[in-house]
Amino acid sequence: xxxxxxxxxxxxxxxxxxxxxxxxxxxxxxxxxxxxxxxxxxxxxxxxxxxxxxxxxxxxxxxxxxxxxxxxxxxxxxxxxxxxxxxxxxxxxxxxxxxxxxxxxxxxxxxxxxxxxxxxxxxxxxxxxxxxxxxxxxxxxxxxxxxxxxxxxxxxxxxxxxxxxxxxxxxxxxxxxxxxxxxxxxxxxxxxxxxxxxxxxxxxxxxxxxxxxxxxxxxxxxxxxxxx
Amino acid sequence: xxxxxxxxxxxxxxxxxxxxxxxxxxxxxxxxxxxxxxxxxxxxxxxxxxxxxxxxxxxxxxxxxxxxxxxxxxxxxxxxxxxxxxxxxxxxxxxxxxxxxxxxxxxxxxxxxxxxxxxxxxxxxxxxxxxxxxxxxxxxxxxxxxxxxxxxxxxxxxxxxxxxxxxxxxxxxxxxxxxxxxxxxxxxxxxxxxxxxxxxxxxxxxxxxxxxxxxxxxxxxxxxxxxxxxxxxxxxxxxxxxxxxxxxxxxxxxxxxxxxxxxxxxxxxxxxxxxxxxxxxxxxxxxxxxxxxxxxxxxxxxxxxxx
Numbered sequence: 001x002x003x004x005x006x007x008x009x010x011x012x013x014x015x016x017x018x019x020x021x022x023x024x025x026x027x028x029x030x031x032x033x034x035x036x037x038x039x040x041x042x043x044x045x046x047x048x049x050x051x052x053x054x055x056x057x058x059x060x061x062x063x064x065x066x067x068x069x070x071x072x073x074x075x076x077x078x079x080x081x082x083x084x085x086x087x088x089x090x091x092x093x094x095x096x097x098x099x100x101x102x103x104x105x106x107x108x109x110x111x112x113x114x115x116x117x118x119x120x121x122x123x124x125x126x127x128x129x130x131x132x133x134x135x136x137x138x139x140x141x142x143x144x145x146x147x148x149x150x151x152x153x154x155x156x157x158x159x160x161x162x163x164x165x166x167x168x169x170x171x172x173x174x175x176x177x178x179x180x181x182x183x184x185x186x187x188x189x190x191x192x193x194x195x196x197x198x199x200x201x202x203x204x205x206x207x208x209x210x211x212x213x214x215x216x217x218x219x220x221x222x223x224x225x226x227x228x
Numbered sequence: 229x230x231x232x233x234x235x236x237x238x239x240x241x242x243x244x245x246x247x248x249x250x251x252x253x254x255x256x257x258x259x260x261x262x263x264x265x266x267x268x269x270x271x272x273x274x275x276x277x278x279x280x281x282x283x284x285x286x287x288x289x290x291x292x293x294x295x296x297x298x299x300x301x302x303x304x305x306x307x308x309x310x311x312x313x314x315x316x317x318x319x320x321x322x323x324x325x326x327x328x329x330x331x332x333x334x335x336x337x338x339x340x341x342x343x344x345x346x347x348x349x350x351x352x353x354x355x356x357x358x359x360x361x362x363x364x365x366x367x368x369x370x371x372x373x374x375x376x377x378x379x380x381x382x383x384x385x386x387x388x389x390x391x392x393x394x395x396x397x398x399x400x401x402x403x404x405x406x407x408x409x410x411x412x413x414x415x416x417x418x419x420x421x422x423x424x425x426x427x428x429x430x431x432x433x434x435x436x437x438x439x440x441x442x443x444x445x446x447x448x449x450x451x452x453x454x455x456x457x458x459x460x461x462x463x464x465x466x467x468x469x470x471x472x473x474x475x476x477x478x479x480x481x482x483x484x485x486x487x488x489x490x491x492x493x494x495x496x497x498x499x500x501x502x503x504x505x506x507x508x509x510x511x512x513x514x515x516x517x518x519x520x521x522x523x524x525x526x527x528x529x530x531x532x533x534x535x
Contacts, residue, residue, distance in 0.1 A: 116261070116271040117269060121533060122532065126231060127231055127530065130254055131257070166268075168265070
C-alpha cells in the first residue's frame with residue numbers, strides 16, 4: 001500500500017482515499033473487529049444458562065412427586081415404575097429409594113429403552129444409540145408409571161408406550177416427568193405427575209443433570225444466537 | 229460413536245475396532261429383545277431386504293431371515309438353484325432386477341471371492357456379505373467374537389486357536405481379522421496341506437499338533453473339513469484326519485485347564501469333534517447360534533440407520 005501511495009496507482013478502488021489519508025486503510029479492519037466484539041457480547045448476553053432447579057429445590061420436588069405417587073397407589077402392590085432410558089433412569093434411581101424410605105416397600109422397577117420403536121429411524125443424520133433394557137417382569141394387568149426427565153414433543157413417550165407393549169398389556173399407564181415443557185407437544189399427550197412446568201421456546205433447551213456423581217440441577221439454556 | 233464407518237459389510241478387514249465394539253454393544257440390546265416374550269421390534273418396518281444366496285446355506289440364511297423378521301423388515305428370498313441364473317443371467321443383472329423392485333438391502337452369499345465387493349461398486353443398496361467363496365464371512369466372525377466376549381467378558385488378551393481346514397475356510401480368515409482387531413492372539417492348527425502357505429503373514433501362530441494347540445489356547449474354534457471345496461485329496465482319509473486332528477473328551481480332560489470349544493456348524497460328528505465334546509459343557513456351539521441372530525440384527529440395524 002505504501003508503494004501504491006508513492007506510485008500514484010489509480011487501479012485500486014481505494015487508491016484515492018489511501019493516497020490522501022493513508023491511515024484510513026485500517027478503518028475497515030478496525031470496524032470488522034468492532035462488529036465481531038459487539039456480536040460476541042450480544043451472543044453472551046442472549047445465550048444464557050439459567051438455573052431453574054437447584055439441588056435443594058430438586059430434592060423437595062422429588063419428595064413431592066413421591067408423595068403424589070403414594071397418594072394414588074398407596075401400597076404399590078400392583079404398580080411398577082419404568083424409567084425411560086437413558087435419562088429417565090436417573091430420575092427413577094432417585095425416586096425408587098425415596099419411595100422405599102417413605103413406604104418401607106421395595107417398588108418393582110425396570111429400565112426401558114425405546115430406541116428401536118422410535119418414529120425417526122433413518123430420518124435423523126445420526127442413528128440414536130440404543131441403551132440397555134432391564135425389565136425382569138411383565139406388565140400384564142399392572143399399573144405402570146413411566147418416568148422421564150423432560151417431556152418435550154412427546155414422541156419418545158409414544159415410542160416408550162409402544163415398547164412397553166412388548167412386555168404385556170398393562171392395566172393402566174401413567175406418566176411422571178420432572179420437567180414439562182409446555183406448548184411444545186407434537187402428540188396429544190399429557191403427564192399425570194409433573195415436577196415443574198416450564199414455558200419454553202423451540203430453540204431453548206432444558207438440561208437436567210441427575211448423574212449420580214454430580215450435583216442434581218436443572219438449567220434452561222437459551223440458544224437464540226447460537227446458530228448465527 | 230453411533231455409526232459404522234462403512235456403508236456395506238463386505239468383510240471384517242474393512243471394519244475398525246470401534247465398529248466391531250459398536251456392533252457388539254448394539255447386539256447386547258438385541259439379545260435382550262430376542263429373549264422377551266414378544267421378540268420383535270419395529271425398527272426396520274419400512275425396509276425391504278433381499279436374501280440372495282448363490283450358494284447353499286441353512287444356518288446363515290435362517291439366522292439372517294430371523295434377524296430381519298425380528299426387526300420387522302420385509303424379506304424376499306432368492307436362491308440361485310431355482311432362478312434365472314441357470315438361464316445365463318449375470319450377477320449384476322440379477323441383482324439390478326431385484327433392486328428395481330425397490331429393495332433397500334442385499335444379503336448375499338456367492339461362491340466367488342470378491343463378488344459382494346464387485347456389486348458394491350455398481351449398486352446403491354447396502355450389501356451384507358454372507359460368505360464369498362473362501363474369502364470372508366464377516367457375520368460369522370462377529371458372532372464368534374461376540375460369543376467369546378460374552379463368555380469371557382473381553383476378547384483382548386485371550387488365546388484363540390482355529391483348528392481344521394484353514395485353506396478353504398472363509399470363517400477362519402474373518403475370525404483372524406476380527407480377533408486380532410479386538411486384541412486376541414490367534415493360532416491356526418491343521419494338517420500342513422490345509423494351511424495356506426503364507427498364513428504367517430497375517431501374524432498368526434502356526435501349530436501342526438492339535439494337542440499342543442489345545443494346551444496353548446483358551447478358546448478352540450473348530451472348523452469343518454470342506455470336502456465340497458476340495459477338488460484334490462489333501463489328506464488320505466477322513467478317518468485318518470479324525471485320528472490326528474479330531475478332538476475328543478479324553479484330550480480335553482488331559483489338559484490342565486478348561487478350554488471353550490466353538491464350532492461354526494455344521495458339525496461332522498466323529499470327524500473334527502466327537503459327540504461327547506460337542507454336547508459337553510465346554511462347547512458353546514448353540515450359544516453361538518443364538519448370538520448369530522442378535523449380531524446380525526445389530527449389523528442390519530446399524531447399516532440401515534445410515535441413510
